[in-house]
Amino acid sequence: MRPLFHPDTEAITLQGVLHALSDPARLAIVRALRESPDLSCSKAAPVPEMAKSTLSNHFRILREAGLLCSRREGTQYANCLRLDDLDARFPGLLDAILNAAEPSDS
Template structure:
């Protein structure tokens, strides 16, 4: 980390490089309903960044932290600090290059399932 980054309060979080993202890690991350819900929310406005507190999740704060870490470490999301807030964005470009059509297919299937079983 550069001295300027430290002075500005910037902290880097570890993310896999595009070439290190593995299909089985992405599928594992998206197999959890809470994590899939986070990704669906991010995909609705994929150019925006949202803080962790933006998401109204039915789990504790520590469990929320765990879910975001799994998504980040699998390469599904990118997290950056803005002040003290962790901002989250979907790594759609990386996922689309590595696994064309996968994210769109999963999001469409999740939307159909939500409509069918009445969940958001």
């Protein structure tokens, strides 16, 4: 099995991060991982009935943008946010985005 691509910290771009977070499903995944690190893909899914292929694509986009790290654990992947790397590149950006994009209670 091929190893997953994770960009070096210096290769994380603002455009890549903003693009990855522009999708509501990916934003929900990041929010779930912020609340509970080391979630499997299915547990971080924004909706339980999301197709596995769609979910895999969302995780690939987030991983390739440098937002998360995925590691194989048995038959699943555990995922966590690369908070230190993101703060090193763009201090406070992820928190600002997540705070500005808080789901409304209405």
